[in-house]
Amino acid sequence: MNSEGASLGTASAKTAVVYADDYLNKLTGEKIERECKLLLEEGCTELVVDLSRTEIVNSIGVSILLGVIDTASNAGARVIFSEVNETTVELFDMLGVTRHADILDRAA
Amino acid sequence: MPHDKSLNIEDLQYANLTESAESRSKLVHTFGALAELGHEVASRSNFQDTIRTSLHLILGSLGIMRGGVARYSRFEHEFNMLAVRGLGESFPLSLELCYEDERQFLTNGLAPIEVAQAAVLPFFQVYDRTFSASRLELFVPLVIHEETVGAIFLGEKATGLPFSSYDREIICAMGRHIGSAIAQRNLLAEIERRSEENRRLYDDLRMTYSDTVKAFAAAIDFKDKYTEGHSVRVGKYSEIIASELGWNADEVEGAAVAGYLHDVGKLTVERKIINAPYRINAKESAELNKHPSVGFEILSPIHHPYTDVPLAAKYHHERIDGRGYPDGLYDRQIPYIAKVVNLADSFDAMTTDRPYRRRRPPHEVFDDLHRNSGRQFAPELVTAFMRGMLKELQGESKEKRFRKLLGREYMEAEGLASSLRNILNSMTPTSPLTRISVGQAHG
Numbered sequence: 001m002n003s004e005g006a007s008l009g010t011a012s013a014k015t016a017v018v019y020a021d022d023y024l025n026k027l028t029g030e031k032i033e034r035e036c037k038l039l040l041e042e043g044c045t046e047l048v049v050d051l052s053r054t055e056i057v058n059s060i061g062v063s064i065l066l067g068v069i070d071t072a073s074n075a076g077a078r079v080i081f082s083e084v085n086e087t088t089v090e091l092f093d094m095l096g097v098t099r100h101a102d103i104l105d106r107a108a
Numbered sequence: 109m110p111h112d113k114s115l116n117i118e119d120l121q122y123a124n125l126t127e128s129a130e131s132r133s134k135l136v137h138t139f140g141a142l143a144e145l146g147h148e149v150a151s152r153s154n155f156q157d158t159i160r161t162s163l164h165l166i167l168g169s170l171g172i173m174r175g176g177v178a179r180y181s182r183f184e185h186e187f188n189m190l191a192v193r194g195l196g197e198s199f200p201l202s203l204e205l206c207y208e209d210e211r212q213f214l215t216n217g218l219a220p221i222e223v224a225q226a227a228v229l230p231f232f233q234v235y236d237r238t239f240s241a242s243r244l245e246l247f248v249p250l251v252i253h254e255e256t257v258g259a260i261f262l263g264e265k266a267t268g269l270p271f272s273s274y275d276r277e278i279i280c281a282m283g284r285h286i287g288s289a290i291a292q293r294n295l296l297a298e299i300e301r302r303s304e305e306n307r308r309l310y311d312d313l314r315m316t317y318s319d320t321v322k323a324f325a326a327a328i329d330f331k332d333k334y335t336e337g338h339s340v341r342v343g344k345y346s347e348i349i350a351s352e353l354g355w356n357a358d359e360v361e362g363a364a365v366a367g368y369l370h371d372v373g374k375l376t377v378e379r380k381i382i383n384a385p386y387r388i389n390a391k392e393s394a395e396l397n398k399h400p401s402v403g404f405e406i407l408s409p410i411h412h413p414y415t416d417v418p419l420a421a422k423y424h425h426e427r428i429d430g431r432g433y434p435d436g437l438y439d440r441q442i443p444y445i446a447k448v449v450n451l452a453d454s455f456d457a458m459t460t461d462r463p464y465r466r467r468r469p470p471h472e473v474f475d476d477l478h479r480n481s482g483r484q485f486a487p488e489l490v491t492a493f494m495r496g497m498l499k500e501l502q503g504e505s506k507e508k509r510f511r512k513l514l515g516r517e518y519m520e521a522e523g524l525a526s527s528l529r530n531i532l533n534s535m536t537p538t539s540p541l542t543r544i545s546v547g548q549a550h551g
Contacts, residue, residue, distance in 0.1 A: 026161060059141035059168030060161065063193070066173055066266055070194045094133055095171025096267030 015046040017082075020054045024061030036068045036079075045077045048104070052083030062095055069100045080104050138278050141169030145282055149289040156190065158289055163191040166260065166282045170275050174243065174263035178203070179290050180256045185210070187259050194263065195242040206230050213249035213256050218283050220246045220262075220276050246271060248279060250287035257290045317413060318365075325368040328375060332382045338456055341513055343367035345452030345493070348509055352492035362414025363448055369417060370424045370449045373403030385463035400425055401434050419443040424450045427484040439486075447486045451477075451493060454484070459514060470521045478531045491535050494528050501525040 016039045021028040036047055047068070051057075057065070069079045082104035084092070092098045145165045148158055163177050174194030178187035187203045205213075209231040223244050226232040232239065232247075243263050250258040260283055265271065271279075325339035332338065346367030350360040374382060377399055381392045388396065403421030412418075423446035426432035428439040432450075458473045468476070474494065481490040499505040502525060511519050 026164065059137065059144065060164040061168065062171060063164040063168030066167065066171065067193055070173060090133060091137065094137070095168075096265060096269075097171065099266060099268060 014044050015048060016044045017048040017050055019050045019052075022053050022055050024051070024054050024057040024064075026060045026064075029061045029064035033064050033068055037071060040072060040075045040077055046080065047072055047077060048080045048082050050082050051085070051088060054088065055085065057088050057091060062091070062097065065097060066100075069097070073100070078102070138169045141165045142278070142281060142285075145285045149285050155289070155293050159190045159286070162282070162286045162289065163193060163260075166262075166279065166286070167193060169282070170271075170278060171266040172262050172264070173266055176261040177258065177286060178261070179258045179294075180205075180250075182256075190258075195244075195261070199238060199242050200235075203231070203235060210256065213259075214251060214254065216249055217251045218249065218280055218287065220248045220271065220279055223247050246279070248283045250283055250290060252284070252287040252291045255291070257287050257294060260286065314413065321365050321368045324372060328369075328371050331374060331379055338460070339368050339371055341456045341460075342370055342449065342452045344509065344513055345455055346448050348496045349448050349452060349489055349493050352496040353488075358414065362412075362417065363445060365412070365414055366417050366420035366445050366449050367452050369403070369407060370421050370453060371399065371403065372406050372421055373399030373401065375406070376402050383463070387464060397425070397433055416443050416445040420445045420449045422446070424453055426450065428486060429483045432484075444486075447489055451485050451489050455493070459518070470518060470524050471527055474524075474528060474531055478535065481535065487535060491532055494532055498525060498528045498532065501528070 018032055018035050020032055032049065039047060049065070072079045079101040081101055084103050089103060092103070145162055148161050159177050163175060166172070167175050176189050176192040176195050176199070178189045180187055185205050187205070189201050192199060209229055212229055223232060223239050223246065226247065227236070244261050245264050246262040248260040248262070249256055250260065262279070325343065328339045329336050343364045344367070347360055347364040350363035355363065377396055381388060381396055384392065400422050404418045407418035407421050420443065422434070423437065423442050426435065426437045426442045426446060428442065428447070430436050430438040455473065455477070458468050458476060461467050477485060477490050481487045497510050500508065500510050501519065
C-alpha cells in the first residue's frame with residue numbers, strides 16, 4: 001500500500017491517495033487505517049482510497065473503511081473511493097458506505 | 109393505459125429481482141462474517157485480538173458506523189470495555205450497573221435493547237448523555253448460560269435505516285459467539301486463579317509440614333544431649349543419598365523427612381537410658397530397641413505427603429543380612445527408604461562423639477562402610493553416598509553439604525579422596541574411576 005499526494009478535488013483541498021491491496025481484510029485494512037490517520041493528522045482534507053487492485057472486501061474491511069470515513073468526517077475531511085469493482089460497489093451500496101463516501105468514476 | 113399497466117408489472121418484476129439479488133448478497137456477506145467470527149472465537153488467538161476482530165465483524169457485516177464490546181465484572185458490577193470503535197474519546201472505559209440493571213439484563217437475555225426506549229433502567233439514565241453523544245442505538249447484554257458476561261454497544265447503521273428483525277437475528281447470533289468467547293476466557297481465568305490459590309495453599313501446607321517435621325526432629329534430639337542434631341543430620345545424609353540415586357525432588361524431600369523422623373519413637377524412651385554415659389545393659393537395650401516400632405505407631409496415623417515415612421522409622425535398624433531388629437528382615441524384605449535411613453543413621457553414629465567413645469576417623473568409617481556393604485548396607489547406597497562425598501572433595505559439586513555436616517578438618521583428612529576412589533573402584537570394578545589422560549607421545 002502506498003500513499004501519495006494527488007491533484008484531485010478542489011484547488012484548496014489537500015488530497016492524498018491511498019492504495020489498497022488485493023484483499024481488504026484485517027491486516028491490510030489496519031495498514032490503510034493507520035496510513036489514513038497519519039494523512040488526516042497532516043491536514044489532508046480529501047482521502048482517495050484506490051481500490052483498483054482490490055478484488056474482495058470482507059466485513060472487517062468494511063468496518064475499517066467505515067472507521068476511516070468516521071475519523072475523516074470528524075476531522076472535517078472526506079473520503080473518496082476510486083477504481084472500485086462492481087461487486088464492491090454493490091456491497092458498499094447495500095451496507096450504506098456510499099452514503100458517507102463518494103465513488104469516483106462510478107458507472108451510471 | 110394497458111401499455112402503462114404492462115410497464116408497472118415489469119418494473120415490479122425488476123424491483124423484485126433486484127431486491128432478491130440484494131438479499132442474496134446480504135446473506136452471503138453476513139454468513140461469511142458469521143463463519144469468520146466462529147473461526148476467530150475457536151482459534152487460539154490472543155483474547156484481546158479476538159474481541160477486536162469480533163467487533164469489526166459485527167460492524168462490517170451490517171454496516172454499523174460505531175460500537176464496542178465490554179466484559180462484565182460480577183465482582184465490580186461493571187462493564188469494562190474491551191474494544192471500541194468510533195465511540196469517541198470521552199466514552200468511559202468502565203460502566204457501572206446497579207442490581208436492578210443486572211436483574212433486567214438477565215431477564216432480557218441475549219436480545220438487542222433499543223437505547224432510546226430503555227430509559228426506565230437506571231443504567232440508561234446514568235449514561236444517557238454518554239450514549240447520546242456516542243450516537244448509540246442498540247445495547248446487547250451478552251447472557252450466556254444465565255449469566256451476564258458482557259455487552260455489545262452498537263451505533264447507527266451506515267444506511268441510515270433502522271435495525272431490521274434480520275439485523276437483530278444476526279446481532280444475536282454474533283453476540284452468542286462473542287459471549288461464549290468471553291465466558292470461556294472467564295472460565296480460564298477462574299481456573300488459573302484457583303490453580304494459583306491451590307498451589308499457594310499446597311506450598312503453605314508443605315511449609316507447615318516441613319516446619320512440624322523439623323520441630324519434631326528438634327524435640328527428638330533435645331532428649332539426647334550427646335546426639336544433638338542427630339535427626340537433622342540423618343535427614344540431610346538421607347537427602348544426599350537419595351539425590352545421588354537420581355530420585356526426583358519429591359522423593360529426595362521424602363527421604364529427608366524419613367531421616368528427620370526416624371528416631372521419633374525415642375520420645376517415649378526414658379531419658380536416662382538414652383543419655384546413659386556407659387554401654388547400656390540388656391534390659392535397657394531392650395527398652396531402647398522398642399523405639400523403631402513405637403516410631404512407626406506414632407507416624408502411621410499421620411497422612412504424610414511422602415510414602416514410607418513410618419516404614420523408615422520402623423525398619424531403620426534392619427540389616428540386609430537379616431541380623432537387624434525389630435523383625436530381622438532380609439535385604440528385599442526391607443523397605444528401600446529404611447535402607448537409606450539406616451546408612452545415614454549409621455554414618456552419623458560413627459562420625460559423632462558418643463558418651464562412651466570419640467568419633468571415628470574418616471578412613472576407618474569408610475572402610476567400615478565398605479566392609480559392611482552387602483551385610484548391613486545395600487552396596488549401591490554405599491557407593492552413591494561415597495560418590496556424593498567424592499564429588500564434593502574433587503570440587504565437582506558446588507554445595508558443601510558434607511563439609512557443613514562433618515566439619516572442615518574431618519573432610520580435609522589426608523588421602524580421603526584417593527581412599528574413596530579406591531573403595532569405589534573395588535565396589536564397581538566395571539567402571540573404575542581412574543582418569544586416563546592421553547598426552548602427546550614423546551619421540
